[in-house]
Amino acid sequence: MSTDPQADTSPSMQGQRVLVAGATGYLGRNLVSALLDAGCRVRVLVRRPEQADTFPGEVDAFVGQVTDPATLTGVTDEIDMVFSALGITRQRDGVKYLDVDYRGNLALLHLAEQTGVARFVYVSLLHGRDLRNSVRLATAKEKFVDALTASSVPSVVVRPTGYFSDMGEFLTMAGRGVVSLIGDGQLRINPISGRDAAAACVDAARSAATEVQVGGPDVYTYEAIARAAFAAHRGAPRIRHLPRGLAVAAVWVLAHCTPEHVYGPLQFLIAVMTHEMTAPPTGSDHLTGYFAQQSAGAGESVTAHDAPTVG
Numbered sequence: 001m002s003t004d005p006q007a008d009t010s011p012s013m014q015g016q017r018v019l020v021a022g023a024t025g026y027l028g029r030n031l032v033s034a035l036l037d038a039g040c041r042v043r044v045l046v047r048r049p050e051q052a053d054t055f056p057g058e059v060d061a062f063v064g065q066v067t068d069p070a071t072l073t074g075v076t077d078e079i080d081m082v083f084s085a086l087g088i089t090r091q092r093d094g095v096k097y098l099d100v101d102y103r104g105n106l107a108l109l110h111l112a113e114q115t116g117v118a119r120f121v122y123v124s125l126l127h128g129r130d131l132r133n134s135v136r137l138a139t140a141k142e143k144f145v146d147a148l149t150a151s152s153v154p155s156v157v158v159r160p161t162g163y164f165s166d167m168g169e170f171l172t173m174a175g176r177g178v179v180s181l182i183g184d185g186q187l188r189i190n191p192i193s194g195r196d197a198a199a200a201c202v203d204a205a206r207s208a209a210t211e212v213q214v215g216g217p218d219v220y221t222y223e224a225i226a227r228a229a230f231a232a233h234r235g236a237p238r239i240r241h242l243p244r245g246l247a248v249a250a251v252w253v254l255a256h257c258t259p260e261h262v263y264g265p266l267q268f269l270i271a272v273m274t275h276e277m278t279a280p281p282t283g284s285d286h287l288t289g290y291f292a293q294q295s296a297g298a299g300e301s302v303t304a305h306d307a308p309t310v311g
């Protein structure tokens with residue numbers, strides 16, 4: 001028996017049979033890699049047969065539609081743990097947050113209950129509870145959290161800040177010459193890479209926690225993220241500050257005259273940019289490295305370790 005007080009005594013993931021929903025997404029693909037590395041037997045839920053070919057050969061792919069529960073029968077058979085990174089971000093399928101983030105996950109939960117799944121790891125949002133009455137995405141996600149918490153399946157809700165993939169919007173704006181911020185840009189966030197968020201999800205699965213907040217290792221103001229995006233493009237910073245009240249009013253109007261897939265992402269973006277979005281730091285990937293690699297066209301790999309300063 002180890003006498004090292006730092007020794008990892010959490011249960012091993014080796015040999016666990018896991019299902020990943022949302023496996024084709026930014027976090028989902030990192031989760032599949034992390035679970036394979038941890039020695040798990042991985043099944044992914046995908047909605048199109050051709051998506052199955054995008055995973056390593058040892059991954060078992062189940063094709064089904066979360067919006068049509070009849071097509072999911074059997075997906076949790078012989079599964080010990082479910083990881084759900086399933087949710088609408090940029091998809092334009094004509095379905096609503098309630099259809100996917102709530103009912104889609106609920107369909108998986110019902111199957112997990114029937115087949116005796118031992119742990120359900122669900123990825124929601126930092127401050128999701130506070131935002132549930134004002135942000136449609138948070139409404140759907142927290143409705144599922146309610147169902148999960150009431151379920152007989154042991155669960156943990158992971159609440160990340162914002163992923164590097166979403167911070168890529170700053171890079172896109174900087175590439176176009178000007179970054180728009182809401183307010184004075186002094187609110188803070190510690191964004192997290194998909195790899196570090198995936199590792200946090202696996203740690204959460206192994207722990208006894210029922211809720212975990214996670215952010216990346218570096219805290220930035222939004223202004224600092226904008227400047228880092230310009231630095232990655234080697235461009236002079238041009239930052240426009242939009243009055244917070246104007247942005248909130250614009251989204252309120254859009255919410256009354258456009259469909260959810262138009263106003264929903266903006267509503268979420270403005271909520272995020274008008275709240276402190278810092279969570280306990282974890283991981284080792286740095287946004288500046290991600291920006292450098294993205295602007296050099298090197299894809300999603302995140303390896304650089306140059307820590308930025310705040311402000």
Ligand SMILES: NC(=O)c1ccc[n+]([C@@H]2O[C@H](COP(=O)([O-])OP(=O)(O)OC[C@H]3O[C@@H](n4cnc5c(N)ncnc54)[C@H](OP(=O)(O)O)[C@@H]3O)[C@@H](O)[C@H]2O)c1
Binds near residue numbers: 024027159161
């Ligand atoms: N992005 C962030 O900064 C952030 C921050 C905190 C929490 N989160 C949450 O973390 C989770 C993962 O985020 P992400 O950025 O990795 O998302 P993502 O890259 O957009 O991936 C979303 C996943 O959900 C699936 N999906 C979406 N709509 C679907 C539908 N109608 N039917 C079936 N599958 C559908 C996608 O499948 P396809 O590939 O087939 O479209 C994909 O596998 C989400 O629940 C998100 O709300 C995100």
